[in-house]
Amino acid sequence: MVDADQTFVIVGGGLAGAKAAETFRSEGFTGRVILIGDERDHPYERPPLSKGYLLGKEERDSVFVHEPAWYAQADVELHLGQTVVSIDRVAKAVHLGDRAVIHYDKLLLATGAEPRRLDVPGTGLVGVHHLRRLAHADRLRQVLATLGRDNGHLVIAGAGWIGLEVAAAARTYGAEVTVVEPQATPLHAVLGPEIGQMFTDLHAEHGVRFHFGATLTEIAGQDGLVLAARTDDGEEHPAHDVLAAIGAAPRTALAESAGLELADRAQGGGIVVDTSLRTSDPDIFAAGDVAAVHHPFYDMRLRVEHWANALNGGPAAARAMLGHEVTYDRVPYFFSDQYDVGLEYSGWAPPGTYDQVVIRGDAGKREFIAFWLSEGRVLAGMNVNVWDVTDTIQKLISSGARPSADSLSDPSIPLESLLQ
Known part of the structure; x- marks a missing residue:
């Protein structure tokens, strides 16, 4: 039975963590709720970062899960811009980068994922970008506007969802776009070649150039600025900016150092959880991009990185932490807008x-x-x-x-x- 003397700590200031905090209160939990996020912004939703906000159609404030005042009104203690460096499972405490120690009765890990990095020369140049955080979108939005105004070139490594959505946004701004993709069609790993071809045609109609069957091997530059992107088949593409959109990796370092069970990296990795989103430690749960849960329909462990999983997984984990019977078996879902x-x-x-x-x-x-x-x-x-x-x-x-x-x-x- 949960009582008012308990403290629930959430590590991760994204959608899953924010919705878990909301669920604690809506379910009547009166104990302490502490949410720790390593970004200074309040919890926000990520889809607008490659869609409406990136296109300039939505205001910055529209991305936030709650109004900033909501957290104080709901008595949710925020620690923004703070990094959790370790978990002491024996003492049931998390240690922060500023040496603060916060004790918990139950802990939710909603640490999300981080963009995979290009391992090629030139990634330290000013014009090399990733898109995962609001700060990334702030910067990329300005870059696309500048490229569109100056007829500049953007090279995108990867024809996944982020790569294609940014390509669409860049063309809307008027930038020249080349997408480099090792597979024969976009979204091959998700949709296969049968439907992937539709996206080739869609983007080609809007002026996007594809270079399939190749990977980036070097980003050439001068005086710290990007000049071109080179591929493993000897091609060179003019570029003023490069976006690395080659996928995301679950942020499991904290769980790994704490000795929690992890899923096989070859199958997507993540923190192993049961159907109630409980980890191998009975007082620690995981939700969102980082959680790998066995799905009964597909009879295998899945880690789903999309918005709906965070939206629904955070509340499911919260209810499980409150002692409710929870079986998290939702069918994976995502959406995209391109042109x-x-x-x-x-x-x-x-x-x-x-x-x-x-x-x-x-x-x-x-x-x-x-x-x-x-x-x-x-x-x-x-x-x-x-x-x-x-x-x-x-x-x-x-x-x-x-x-x-x-x-x-x-x-x-x-x-x-x-x-x-």
Whole structure:
């Protein structure tokens, strides 16, 4: 039974941590809630950093999870701009970089992920960027505006979601864009080649140049500034700025040093948690990008880096910490906006897990739903410029339904009827 004498500590000032703090209070917890974040900004949501805020369509204040005054009103103690350097599991305490020690009864690790770095000469030049934090978006927004004004060139390493969304934003500003990607299509690791080609065509129509089958080997510069990006096949692309968008790695160093069980790095890494998001220490939980939870439908441990996982995982962990029965088995979900294309993806079906892709609608007009199947079972679905179907797609996945490919591809057959 949780009582008012207990202290719950959250390490990580992102969406998962902020929503966990909110849930503690909404569920009636009256003890201390302490949220520690290593950024000076209040907790914020990350999707706008590569979408509306980066495009200049949204104000900076719109990204924050709560109004700054909410934390004091909810009696949530904030320690912003502070780094937790270690966890003492015996003493049940976290040690901060300023040597402060905070004791906990239960601890939530919502430390998120960090961008993977390019391991090539030239990464220390001024014009080399990453996009993960609000400060990164602040800087990149100014860079894109300048490149657009001066007809400058941006080279993006990686054709994943961040790379493509920034490419779309850069072209909207008017910058020249080249994307370097080792695979044959964008988003290969998520969507496979069948749907990846659509993104090649979409961006090419907007003037983006792709260099597939290559990786960056050097960023050339002079006087600290970027001049060009070179690839392993001998090509050289003019560049004023370079964005490294080659994925993110879970921030597990704190958990590792504390002796918590970690997932295999070859399978995405992260902190191992059970279905209630509890780690190998019964008083420590993990949520958001850093948590690797066994998903019953896919029968494997998944680490999901997207917004919805933080939005829902933080509250789920909070309820588990309060002693509620929790089974976290939500179908993975994310969304993206690029030019006039909006999409939602539900499920998990990387290449090698599916044997068929079925299209419902008009892929040429980019108004369709794609389904990834394995032996007739729906593993994932993505609706492109088709709306109000996500709940049904997720039910098709979680129910284990095996509708025929013909019925899936026929728009005259209601999706809901395929659940029967």
